[in-house]
Amino acid sequence: MTAIVELEHIEKRYGAIAAVDDVSFRLEPGESVALIGHNGAGKTTLFKLMLGLSRPTSGHIRVLGDDPAAGEFAARKRLGYLPESVSFNGALTGREVLSFYAHLKDAPAAKIDDLLARVGLTAASNRPIRTYSKGMRQRLGLIQALFGDPLLLLLDEPTTGLDPALRLEFYEIVQELQQKGATIVLSSHALTELEERARRIIILNRGRMVANGSIEQLRRLAGLPIRIRVTVASGQAQRLSTLVGPVPNWREINGHLVEFDAAPGAKIDLIRRVTDETGPAEDVTIVQPTLDDLYAHFLRRHGEAS
Numbered sequence: 001m002t003a004i005v006e007l008e009h010i011e012k013r014y015g016a017i018a019a020v021d022d023v024s025f026r027l028e029p030g031e032s033v034a035l036i037g038h039n040g041a042g043k044t045t046l047f048k049l050m051l052g053l054s055r056p057t058s059g060h061i062r063v064l065g066d067d068p069a070a071g072e073f074a075a076r077k078r079l080g081y082l083p084e085s086v087s088f089n090g091a092l093t094g095r096e097v098l099s100f101y102a103h104l105k106d107a108p109a110a111k112i113d114d115l116l117a118r119v120g121l122t123a124a125s126n127r128p129i130r131t132y133s134k135g136m137r138q139r140l141g142l143i144q145a146l147f148g149d150p151l152l153l154l155l156d157e158p159t160t161g162l163d164p165a166l167r168l169e170f171y172e173i174v175q176e177l178q179q180k181g182a183t184i185v186l187s188s189h190a191l192t193e194l195e196e197r198a199r200r201i202i203i204l205n206r207g208r209m210v211a212n213g214s215i216e217q218l219r220r221l222a223g224l225p226i227r228i229r230v231t232v233a234s235g236q237a238q239r240l241s242t243l244v245g246p247v248p249n250w251r252e253i254n255g256h257l258v259e260f261d262a263a264p265g266a267k268i269d270l271i272r273r274v275t276d277e278t279g280p281a282e283d284v285t286i287v288q289p290t291l292d293d294l295y296a297h298f299l300r301r302h303g304e305a306s
Contacts, residue, residue: 002029002065003026003027003028003062004027004028004029004031004063004064004151004152004183005025005026005027005050005061005062005063005064005152005183006026006027006060006061006062007023007024007025007026007046007049007059007060007061008024008059008060008061009022009023009024009058009059009060010022010023010024010046010049010056010058010059010060010061011023011056011057011058011059012042012045012049012054012056012057012207013057018207019042019045019207020042020045020046020049020056020207021042021206021207021208022059022208023042023046023059023204023207023208023209024059024209025202025209025212027152027183027185028183029151029181029182029183030178030179030181030182030183031183031184031199031200032174032178032183032184032186032197032198032199032200033183033184033185033186033198033199033200033201033202034185034186034187034188034194034197034198034200034201034202034291035185035186035187035202035204036187036188036189036191036194036201036202036203036204036291036295037203037204037205038205038299040206041204041205041206041207042204042206042207042208043156043187043204044084044156044187045207046204047081047154047156047185047187049061049068049069050063050068050152050154050185051068051079051081051154052067052068052069052070052076054069055069063075063079063152064078064079064151064152075151077104077105077106077148078148078149078150078151078152079150079151079152079153079154080145080146080147080148080150080152080153080154081145081153081154081155081156082138082141082142082144082145082153082154082155082156082158083141083156084156084157084160084187086137086138086140086141087137088129088137088140088141089129090128090129090130091128091129091130092128092129093125093126093127093128093129094116094121094124094125094126094127094129094132094136094140095112095116095125095126097129097140097144098112098115098116098125098140098143098144098147099112101143101144101147102147104147105147105148106148107147107148107149111147112143115143115146116143118169118173119139119140119142119143119166119169119170120139120166120169121136121139121140121143124136133161134160134161135160135161135162135163135166136161137161138158138159138160138161138162139162139166142158142170142173146173146177149177149180149182150177150182151181151182151183152182152183152185153174153177153182153183153184153185154185155174155184155185155186155187156187157187157188157189158170158186158188159188159190159193167193171193171197174197175197186198191290191291191292191295192290192291192292194291195215195290195291198215199214200212200213200214201213201214201215201218201291201294203294203295203298203299205298205299205302205303206302208302210298210299210301210302211294211298215291215294218294218298219288219289219294222289222293222294222297222298223264224289224293224294224297225248225261225262225263225264225267225289226261226262226264226267226286226287226288226289227259227260227261227262227286227287228259228260228261228262228267228270228271228274228284228285228286228287229257229258229259229284229285229286229287230257230258230259230274230281230283230284230285231256231257231281231282231283231284232256232257232258232280232281232282233256233280233282234255234256235255236280237252237255237258239279239280240258240274240279240280240281241258243273243274243276243279243280244260244270244273244274245273247260247261247262247270248260248261248262248263249261259287271284271286
């Protein structure tokens with residue numbers, strides 16, 4: 001299968017600063033990938049490299065089978081990009097801006113009305129953009145990124161300024177594109193959103209890639225403890241404590257809820273004890289390490305190693 005994006009030992013330097021340092025990965029058709037890291041980790045630089053807005057200092061990059069920084073990047077029309085800070089000519093109306101971008105990507109103008117309706121901008125489409133709020137400009141930016149049925153969609157903080165209903169609508173649109181074979185790259189500080197929607201996570205720190213895999217793969221690599229949350233009858237917390245024995249981070253939240261950590265090697269035995277039918281447990285919830293937990297772990301590990 002031909003990769004949508006191929007990066008081989010990419011380095012991008014600005015003087016003595018390595019914004020991207022020896023990064024290699026492939027993006028396959030139909031993948032949804034989260035690109036996460038602190039500000040300055042290299043996310044925006046990687047987007048610029050994939051868009052052909054910047055050339056790598058060293059290494060090789062192919063996007064849709066071509067060099068994106070080449071003079072003729074024919075596949076550019078099949079690329080969608082939503083930057084973190086969306087800016088349009090404030091004197092133009094939303095509809096005029098979208099007509100311009102539709103023309104650039106040879107997209108049918110008939111799609112404009114449908115997309116305006118989906119992101120809730122129909123009523124404002126003939127108003128000058130200078131009257132738009134930040135959230136409205138963000139929605140307009142999302143529409144322009146969707147023109148041309150993109151094979152690769154690069155989205156930098158795409159849900160900034162969107163209310164919960166519009167966030168849900170946004171992700172439904174993205175999922176439809178993915179089901180048609182588009183590759184989606186999402187960069188966001190809203191890690192909970194990414195955990196639910198990205199099949200693969202790439203974590204960057206100071207220009208280097210410190211983790212790359214599905215969330216399940218990253219959990220196995222990290223080896224972080226799970227959290228076991230147990231509901232017991234009133235006054236039964238001590239009985240549960242006796243049953244499970246000494247455990248890390250034991251916490252009685254109220255008279256009915258207890259939680260504690262279980263290391264990977266101990267979790268099966270602890271779950272067996274907690275769920276013993278003669279025990280006091282009325283309900284048990286297993287809480288896996290979240291993407292926030294994994295992100296902090298890999299950044300901490302990279303900091304210790306460097």
